[in-house]
Amino acid sequence: xxxxxxxxxxxxxxxDAISAAEDIADPLDGLVEKCAADPGAAFTPQVLERLAQxxxxxxxxxxxxxxxLKKAGCRVTALDExxxxxxxxxxxxxxxxxxxxxxxxTAELFHAPDGTGFADLDINGHRETWPIRAKGFRRWxxxxxxxxxxxxxxxxxxxxxxxxxxxxxxxxxxxxIVNVRVGGLDxxxxxxxxxxxxxxxxxxxxxxxxxxxxxxxxxxxxxxxPLAIPAPGGSVAALRSFLNVQSDTDFVLVxxxxxxxxxxxxxYPVLVLSGEQGSAKSTFAGVLRALLDPNTAPxxxxxxxxxxxxxxxxxxxxxxxxNVSRLAAWISDTLCRLAxxxxxxxRQLYTDQDEVLFDATRPVILNGIEDxxxxxxxxxxxxxxxxxxxxxxxxxxxxxxxxxxxAERPRILxxxxxxxxxxxxxxxxxxxxxxxxxxxxxxWATACETAIWPAGTFWAAYAGNHDKAxxxxxxxxxxxxxxxxLLTTRTEWSGKAADLLGDLGELAGERVAKAKDWPDSPRALxxxxxxxxxxxxxxxxxxxxxxxxxxxxxxxxxxxxxADPAPERGxxxxxxxxxxxxxxxxSSPINGxxxxxxxxxxxxADGADGADAKDRPQVAPRKAGWSGRL
Numbered sequence: 135x136x137x138x139x140x141x142x143x144x145x146x147x148x149x150d151a152i153s154a155a156e157d158i159a160d161p162l163d164g165l166v167e168k169c170a171a172d173p174g175a176a177f178t179p180q181v182l183e184r185l186a187q188x189x190x191x192x193x194x195x196x197x198x199x200x201x202x203l204k205k206a207g208c209r210v211t212a213l214d215e216x217x218x219x220x221x222x223x224x225x226x227x228x229x230x231x232x233x234x235x236x237x238x239x240t241a242e243l244f245h246a247p248d249g250t251g252f253a254d255l256d257i258n259g260h261r262e263t264w265p266i267r268a269k270g271f272r273r274w275x276x277x278x279x280x281x282x283x284x285x286x287x288x289x290x291x292x293x294x295x296x297x298x299x300x301x302x303x304x305x306x307x308x309x310x311i312v313n314v315r316v317g318g319l320d321x322x323x324x325x326x327x328x329x330x331x332x333x334x335x336x337x338x339x340x341x342x343x344x345x346x347x348x349x350x351x352x353x354x355x356x357x358x359x360p361l362a363i364p365a366p367g368g369s370v371a372a373l374r375s376f377l378n379v380q381s382d383t384d385f386v387l388v389x390x391x392x393x394x395x396x397x398x399x400x401x402y403p404v405l406v407l408s409g410e411q412g413s414a415k416s417t418f419a420g421v422l423r424a425l426l427d428p429n430t431a432p433x434x435x436x437x438x439x440x441x442x443x444x445x446x447x448x449x450x451x452x453x454x455x456x457n458v459s460r461l462a463a464w465i466s467d468t469l470c471r472l473a474x475x476x477x478x479x480x481r482q483l484y485t486d487q488d489e490v491l492f493d494a495t496r497p498v499i500l501n502g503i504e505d506x507x508x509x510x511x512x513x514x515x516x517x518x519x520x521x522x523x524x525x526x527x528x529x530x531x532x533x534x535x536x537x538x539x540x541a542e543r544p545r546i547l548x549x550x551x552x553x554x555x556x557x558x559x560x561x562x563x564x565x566x567x568x569x570x571x572x573x574x575x576x577x578w579a580t581a582c583e584t585a586i587w588p589a590g591t592f593w594a595a596y597a598g599n600h601d602k603a604x605x606x607x608x609x610x611x612x613x614x615x616x617x618x619x620l621l622t623t624r625t626e627w628s629g630k631a632a633d634l635l636g637d638l639g640e641l642a643g644e645r646v647a648k649a650k651d652w653p654d655s656p657r658a659l660x661x662x663x664x665x666x667x668x669x670x671x672x673x674x675x676x677x678x679x680x681x682x683x684x685x686x687x688x689x690x691x692x693x694x695x696x697a698d699p700a701p702e703r704g705x706x707x708x709x710x711x712x713x714x715x716x717x718x719x720x721s722s723p724i725n726g727x728x729x730x731x732x733x734x735x736x737x738x739a740d741g742a743d744g745a746d747a748k749d750r751p752q753v754a755p756r757k758a759g760w761s762g763r764l
Contacts, residue, residue, distance in 0.1 A: 160184070162199070169206040176208050177216055185213075186221035193233055197283035204285075230279070230287045234295035237278045241271075243303035244310045244351075248491055251303030252312060252351070260332050263312065263351045266300045270354070310351055315358075315427050315451035317350035318398035323554065325396065326352040328360040328428070335364060335551065337396075339559040342551045355449035359428035361547065368545025370553075370586050376421050376539050378414040378521050383595040387517050388422075389550075390579035390592050391497070395426045395452060396554050400495035401474040401572050404512065407501035409521035415501040417532075418521065419454045421539060422499065425546060427452035436461075440468050444492035447472060451496060458502040466512045472496050473515040474572075508610040510669045513603050514571045517596075549586075557582035566593065570600065604669045612652060613659070614666040616642045617692060621675055627692040631656030634690055663690065671695070 161180040168175035175181070189196040204210045242254035243266075251266040255274055264270040272292065279287045287295075311317070317324045325335040327344070334348035344363065370389055379385045391405050405422075407415045416433060423432040433456035437443045443465070446453055453472070461469075470476075475495045500506060507513050561581040570576055579592045608614045616638040620627060627634070635656055639647035646652060653659040660679070667677045678691045 162188070165199070166202045166206050169203055169208045173207050173209065176203060176213055182216055182220045186217050189217060190221065193236065194282040197230070197233060197285065201283055201285035230291035231294040231298070233282065234275055234279055234287055234291060235298050237282060238275060238295070238299045240278075241274075243299070243307040245304045245307060246312045247309060248493070249304055250312075251300040251307075252310070252353075253299075253303065254351070261347050262332050263353060265353065266296060266303060272296070312351045312353045313398065314353055314355065314449070316396065316398045317348070317352060319350050321558070323396070323398055323558070324348045324350045324352075325361070325551075326354075327363065328354070328358050337551060337554050337558065339555065341555055357430045358450070359430060361428060362425075362540070362543040364548040364551055365544035366548050366552075368542070368547075368549040370546070370549050372542045373425075373546050376535065376542075377418055378524055379519070380522050383598060384519050386583075386587070386591055386595040387519065387599060389553075389586065390575075390583070390596070391517055392422065392426060392550060393553055393557065393579060393582045394575050395497045396550060397557075397578060399574075401515070401575055402472075402495060402497040403572050403575055404469060404473050404498045404500060404507075404516040406507050406516050406518045407499065407521060408503065408505055408518070410503060410523055412523045413521035414524055415521055416456050417535070419456065419499045419501050423452055423454045424539070425543060426497075436465060440464070441492075443468055443472070444494060447494040447496045448492055452499070453496055454499040454501075456501060458500050458506050459504070461500075461506050461508070461512070463509070466507075466509045469498060469500075470511050470515055472498055473512075505606060505610060508607060510607050510611075510666060513607045514668065516603065517599060518603050518606070553582040553585040556585035560584065570596070604672050607669055608666070608673070611662075611666055612642055612646050612649070613638065613662045614670055616646075617663070617666070617670060617675060617677070618673065621692065621694045625694045628689060631660050631688065631690055634692075635659045660690070 161178070161184045165176060165181060176185070185196070185199075188199070200210055200213075203213065238253070240256070243251065244254070245251050253264055253266055253271055255262045255264060255271070257274070262270070264274070275295070276287060276292065279285070313324075313326070315326050315328075317326070321338065323337040325337065326348075327333045327335065331346065332352070333344055333346055334350075334352065336343050336345045336348065342364070373389070374385050377385070377388060379388060388405075391403060394400075394402050407418055409415055420432050423429065427450060429450060433454050434446070436455045436458055437446065472495065476493075507516055507518070557578055559581075561578065564577050564581040566573075566576055566580060576593070576596060579596070580589075583589065583592045608618060619641055620638065627637070635653065638659075639652075642652075653662050663677050664679075670677060674695050676693045676695045678693075680689045680691055681687065682689050
């Protein structure tokens with residue numbers, strides 16, 4: 135009987151090889167301890183080969199080991215060169231920059247319309263938006279690098295990485311609009327609360343609500359502080375107890391201005407506060423800034439150049455300038471651009487051709503003791519409030535006032551948001567008798583007002599405020615005032631600019647004619663007349679520039695027109711004020727318009743003059759001149 139052969143243990147060569155194989159130690163095991171004793175231990179061929187492999191397969195682990203070797207005393211610069219020779223990558227750029235670029239892939243990149251690169255970062259479950267060149271993004275990137283490598287990136291590597299990340303955001307990422315404090319999308323408004331969770335208030339025609347991740351992007355500038363979390367159940371009357379307003383019409387205009395600030399587009403009227411010392415102008419401006427756009431520096435001095443003003447506008451939603459003594463011509467023009475929209479360009483530093491562009495429309499508050507707005511173009515974009523001094527018995531400690539305001543602030547903001555909801559609902563069908571210069575602002579305030587007071591309340595207050603501004607600006611302009619006085623005894627003047635300059639100088643008097651603000655040439659007079667023509671036309675004085683004869687000699691013609699001097703009011707003749715096209719407000723304890731002068735609604739040439747004659751005796755001769763002509 136054949137016996138089966140016995141299979142000897144270990145006869146399989148593969149099994150024998152596996153069992154007999156000795157474990158090969160990883161050259162990197164214990165490398166840090168070896169380098170502590172011998173700094174050259176990392177430069178052996180086996181270690182360099184293994185380090186090059188680790189660098190290629192796991193960059194974060196390589197950087198962690200590199201930082202440990204550096205602490206152990208290894209010369210990492212020489213080690214990098216040796217690894218580069220081993221892997222064939224000699225001469226390559228900073229190794230840390232590649233890690234930073236890889237780490238930035240977790241951020242969602244995009245760019246703004248002006249080309250500025252931005253990144254959406256996921257931090258603690260919420261989204262934050264930072265410019266790539268801002269400190270916020272740099273800190274986030276440096277933190278990610280430390281988490282991955284336990285080391286700090288060099289400034290050169292960080293700068294190189296930021297250049298690449300910014301290029302990727304500009305060329306490879308979508309374009310999105312970035313907002314400051316207020317944004318809009320698909321018929322909805324979004325108000326950035328400015329809190330640590332980056333929440334916002336979403337507002338539409340059905341209501342308002344606090345949401346965690348708004349669809350629009352907001353940018354946080356330095357100095358921005360969080361808004362109060364809005365709460366329902368408030369009353370707009372609570373705001374009045376913190377503002378030194380004397381009349382209901384002034385309070386209506388303040389609330390209308392605040393409602394405009396809660397919109398994502400202009401135009402925004404300039405709120406001009408004037409009054410003597412002790413009338414709480416600064417507190418007035420500070421309360422409005424804290425309610426709508428809190429900042430660590432709520433009130434500032436006027437900047438000295440356009441660049442500084444537009445930089446401030448790009449970093450805040452509401453601008454408040456305190457203790458303004460006078461407005462130079464250039465800053466008056468710049469404020470006009472800020473109110474209705476405009477840009478500013480300046481050459482970028484250290485370049486010859488590149489420009490930095492600023493484009494912003496912002497609400498502005500100005501306060502000063504004197505009447506600081508004297509140019510018609512800015513006055514046409516402004517709302518004027520004159521504050522009365524506060525009696526000593528009515529003064530409150532500042533700490534007490536701010537504590538009470540902070541307690542009411544959520545409910546005040548809530549009732550303003552209720553009015554914004556009403557405005558979004560009614561704006562498409564809102565119409566005015568005639569559109570003023572700030573037409574969009576007037577339409578928005580009119581659409582919102584029925585949530586707070588009767589229809590027509592804002593229009594009556596705004597028209598009256600604008601009429602008073604016309605008279606004040608004409609009184610402040612010696613040329614316009616002299617033209618007005620010239621037409622008190624005649625209905626027309628025609629002649630050359632040089633002749634008109636002499637006639638106006640005689641009428642104004644020697645002291646006024648020798649002042650600095652009096653035109654010193656016929657050409658300068660023509661420019662002043664063109665600037666004043668808008669407001670003079672609203673009081674019935676037309677200024678025309680013509681050419682006569684074969685020589686085409688330039689002639690100025692001034693006539694007392696019979697048109698309505700307050701065209702933005704609309705309405706019928708004064709003999710029938712009840713037929714005004716502007717709605718009359720209902721009686722209300724808040725608006726105070728139940729017994730208002732009918733001219734604030736209907737307003738015409740004779741009615742306006744009659745009212746002005748009561749408040750301004752010096753205007754009476756102008757009425758007599760017009761009566762004779764008519």
